[in-house]
Amino acid sequence: MGMNWAEHTIEIDAPIETCFDAIVDYESFPAWQGAVVSTEVLDRGKDGLGRRVRLFVDAKVRKVDYTLDYRYDRPTRIEWDYVEGNGIDDADGHYLFESLGDERTRATYKLGLEVGIPLPGPVARRAHKQTLKGSVEDLKREAERRTTAEEGAKSASRAKGLAGFGRRRSPDERGDEAAPEAPSEAPAPDAAEDAMRRRLGGRISDRVRERIPDSAGTAASAPTDLAGRAISLGREVAGTTVRTGREVASGAVRAGVGVARSTVGAGVGIARGATDRAARLVRRARG
Numbered sequence: 001m002g003m004n005w006a007e008h009t010i011e012i013d014a015p016i017e018t019c020f021d022a023i024v025d026y027e028s029f030p031a032w033q034g035a036v037v038s039t040e041v042l043d044r045g046k047d048g049l050g051r052r053v054r055l056f057v058d059a060k061v062r063k064v065d066y067t068l069d070y071r072y073d074r075p076t077r078i079e080w081d082y083v084e085g086n087g088i089d090d091a092d093g094h095y096l097f098e099s100l101g102d103e104r105t106r107a108t109y110k111l112g113l114e115v116g117i118p119l120p121g122p123v124a125r126r127a128h129k130q131t132l133k134g135s136v137e138d139l140k141r142e143a144e145r146r147t148t149a150e151e152g153a154k155s156a157s158r159a160k161g162l163a164g165f166g167r168r169r170s171p172d173e174r175g176d177e178a179a180p181e182a183p184s185e186a187p188a189p190d191a192a193e194d195a196m197r198r199r200l201g202g203r204i205s206d207r208v209r210e211r212i213p214d215s216a217g218t219a220a221s222a223p224t225d226l227a228g229r230a231i232s233l234g235r236e237v238a239g240t241t242v243r244t245g246r247e248v249a250s251g252a253v254r255a256g257v258g259v260a261r262s263t264v265g266a267g268v269g270i271a272r273g274a275t276d277r278a279a280r281l282v283r284r285a286r287g
Contacts, residue, residue: 002114003092003113003114004115004121004125005111005112006110006111006112006128006129006133007108007109007132008108008109008132009106009107009108009136010107010137010139011100011104011107012105012106012107012139012140012143012144013103013104013144014103014104014105014143014144015099015105015147016075016097016098016099016105017075018105018143018146018147019075019097019105019107019139019143020075020076020097021146022142022143022146023078023095024050024072024078026041026050026053026055032142032145033135034138035057035058035059035131035135036055036056036057036058037056037057037058037063038056039053039054039055039056040053041053042054042067047072049070050070052067052069052070052083053067053070054067055067057131059087059115059127059128059131060127060130060131062087062117064087064116065086065088066082066083066084066085066086066087066091067083068080068082068083068091069081069083075097076096077094077095077097078094079093079094080093080094086116087115087116088114088115089114089116090112090113090114091113092111093109093111095107095110096110105143107136107139107140109132109135109136111128113128
């Protein structure tokens with residue numbers, strides 16, 4: 001019947017190395033090569049790449065299998081020689097990769113097959129072209145998927161590094177680094193009391209004075225203790241101020257009521273006096 005040849009070229013948004021690594025990852029073919037049913041790597045070279053590989057393929061008209069011996073010119077060229085097969089009498093061809101820059105690659109797949117089963121020429125050629133085109137398009141999707149996954153992993157690594165920036169490290173992470181210097185001692189109790197007295201106009205109640213620390217404590221705990229006591233002291237002073245304000249307001253109200261009552265009483269007295277005086281003048285006029 002003779003060899004049927006087909007060729008297909010496609011541009012892939014992935015680096016040339018990623019494309020090459022995908023097409024020589026024969027064990028993964030069944031997961032992303034639509035026509036490949038299964039594979040078996042029979043021999044490997046010192047570089048770990050498959051040298052002899054058996055492929056089981058759904059070739060549209062029927063399922064076939066064949067064994068190829070591969071040769072590599074990494075990362076630009078892959079060639080093979082036919083060894084044996086069922087349904088395929090011969091196979092030849094190559095994969096070519098050309099870097100286009102900007103992490104893009106042009107891939108060309110050329111394959112010649114001699115089918116070992118009787119098929120009309122047009123049918124065999126159409127099936128062969130469809131299978132080859134589908135194989136190249138599958139490679140494009142897989143290479144671009146791997147590129148996206150690698151970029152995602154790098155982004156996650158960078159994000160993890162940024163997340164750790166400024167994080168307080170454990171003693172094990174610090175290793176032999178010099179210990180930080182101890183903070184300076186807290187101010188003496190009398191100094192704290194004097195400062196508070198100045199802020200409150202010179203008066204500090206006994207209850208408030210109890211909130212001021214009697215001793216500086218340890219250098220490490222003093223700032224925390226003073227901060228907590230200062231907050232408590234502030235609440236106490238605020239409470240006292242509110243109570244004092246309420247008392248002043250209440251006294252003012254009571255004083256205002258008293259003044260009003262006195263004013264009303266005085267007014268009534270004046271009115272009564274004026275009435276009495278008018279009555280006396282009337283009586284004098286009549287007399």
